[in-house]
Amino acid sequence: MHNKFSKKNFFHALTVVLIFWLMSVNTYAAGQISLVINGEAFQAHDANGNEIYPLVYENRTYLPVRAIAEVFGKPIDWDGFTNTVYIGNKGSGVNSYSDEVRIVLDGSIFVYYDENGTQLKPIIVNETSYLPLRGAAMAFNKQIEWSAEERTVYITDKEESISLQENSVQTGDLRSVLAANIENYNTEEIDISEYNISCDELKTLVSDIVNRPEFYYVASSFMYSHYDNIVQNVRFDYTIGKSIVEQARQANASGEYKILFIGDWDSITDSTYKDRLENIFYEVYPRLVRRWGDENTSKAIILKADKNFDMGENVVGFTHGYLISFSTAFANKNPRDVGFFAHELTHAVQQYIHLDSSWWTENMANYGRFRYYHWAGDDLLKLDYYSPSVRDWNYEPYGNCMWFFAYMDSKYPTVKNADGSLEYGLIDSLNRAVRSGRVRTDGGSTQSDADFNSIVSEITGFPDIDSLREQYIKELNDKSWLFTGFDGYADNFITENIPGVKDPVYNRP
Numbered sequence: 001m002h003n004k005f006s007k008k009n010f011f012h013a014l015t016v017v018l019i020f021w022l023m024s025v026n027t028y029a030a031g032q033i034s035l036v037i038n039g040e041a042f043q044a045h046d047a048n049g050n051e052i053y054p055l056v057y058e059n060r061t062y063l064p065v066r067a068i069a070e071v072f073g074k075p076i077d078w079d080g081f082t083n084t085v086y087i088g089n090k091g092s093g094v095n096s097y098s099d100e101v102r103i104v105l106d107g108s109i110f111v112y113y114d115e116n117g118t119q120l121k122p123i124i125v126n127e128t129s130y131l132p133l134r135g136a137a138m139a140f141n142k143q144i145e146w147s148a149e150e151r152t153v154y155i156t157d158k159e160e161s162i163s164l165q166e167n168s169v170q171t172g173d174l175r176s177v178l179a180a181n182i183e184n185y186n187t188e189e190i191d192i193s194e195y196n197i198s199c200d201e202l203k204t205l206v207s208d209i210v211n212r213p214e215f216y217y218v219a220s221s222f223m224y225s226h227y228d229n230i231v232q233n234v235r236f237d238y239t240i241g242k243s244i245v246e247q248a249r250q251a252n253a254s255g256e257y258k259i260l261f262i263g264d265w266d267s268i269t270d271s272t273y274k275d276r277l278e279n280i281f282y283e284v285y286p287r288l289v290r291r292w293g294d295e296n297t298s299k300a301i302i303l304k305a306d307k308n309f310d311m312g313e314n315v316v317g318f319t320h321g322y323l324i325s326f327s328t329a330f331a332n333k334n335p336r337d338v339g340f341f342a343h344e345l346t347h348a349v350q351q352y353i354h355l356d357s358s359w360w361t362e363n364m365a366n367y368g369r370f371r372y373y374h375w376a377g378d379d380l381l382k383l384d385y386y387s388p389s390v391r392d393w394n395y396e397p398y399g400n401c402m403w404f405f406a407y408m409d410s411k412y413p414t415v416k417n418a419d420g421s422l423e424y425g426l427i428d429s430l431n432r433a434v435r436s437g438r439v440r441t442d443g444g445s446t447q448s449d450a451d452f453n454s455i456v457s458e459i460t461g462f463p464d465i466d467s468l469r470e471q472y473i474k475e476l477n478d479k480s481w482l483f484t485g486f487d488g489y490a491d492n493f494i495t496e497n498i499p500g501v502k503d504p505v506y507n508r509p
């Protein structure tokens, strides 16, 4: 089954490094803690209506985040698929799964520290998320005090913090300061207290600067001032090392494809493994970039063999910007199974930072692997016309949709006009719309997103993707659509004749 290959994920290329561990807490201080909001006693309830209370864990007091959010009129949402708690406006959302619970506050990932600069993390107890007092105070912009004597938490309104947007000259200055520090690989703390910038504003500014291929490998951390919600300093990390970043930058500057290896390659027992992945890279990645990337897509990929890779038993690889990590344990167990790498390479090309759904993301990655790696190699896969799994996949992230994608490309391909311009077909139009942010979700299990389906409708005449699937089933049933391989596909011109890359061999099933 192809499904056993890489799962998850495609992770927002950079922004800020924010780490909230999911902790399971089995024991905590007993004894109910009272809550007083603006002078009035308040009883919090969980999502099922049960009474819940603030709790103390490892000498820190935590508040139930949903109940507090509701009091202050902030919508709150939990997305188990990406492991994210949304407070306030969701913004474009998070499209990647993380092992660690993340909090997205009004569209930005939320990170906070204690007075000693230690990052604080939410905890989850009995399926309810709790934030430490200090984090809750920042998230809701309230004054929050804990009286151990009275075993009571007091929450009161406070004055608004200063906004930087009033002073754009200052923002411009700060932007150049930060950009220069990234350019120079400065890993020291940078004091920015004089800029009076809030964490949200800083995150926007920094992600704007680093959201360029050559900076995808930069992570940042911010330190808050305790009292006024103002960021005091910033630190940048070059997570994979200066020389690797430098080589990636050089490859992009010269326009040459380049794979860079880091990590635990010594742990892989098959001596041909690395060479085979390298060959896949130089054969498959240029095709994928031609088909679904653009001029900003990185020509360099950093491939990390990770002997400590641990993202659950079904997860083999993971793509974060242009860094792909994979499990050496998987490699040693399945030395012939290298197709996952083509799946991850498709994710690297996608860079779907706006998309908050995974059916499209994952199944297109499977199709990328199928069409531009398996099919073009000698691992042939044959369509079973009668298999239920090729007909209905419930829009699962790892459904058996490769044939449906092949169908879409056969019926609605990208073609070249007489003047050389391109007329985009269905898959390529959806890819472009997702990349640009015009489409932000595929609608999840119901596939009901209006933007997504408006593109389906523009190109195919069918009102939505599921109607197209029904048509596909009809054609499978009466065999009016036969799959005889990819030769003859009208869009092959996109991935052929790439300098330095041999053309695919379209073997027949």
Ligand SMILES: [Zn+2]
Residues within 6 Å of the ligand: 006, 007, 008, 009, 010, 343, 347, 362, 365
């Ligand atoms: Zn994937």
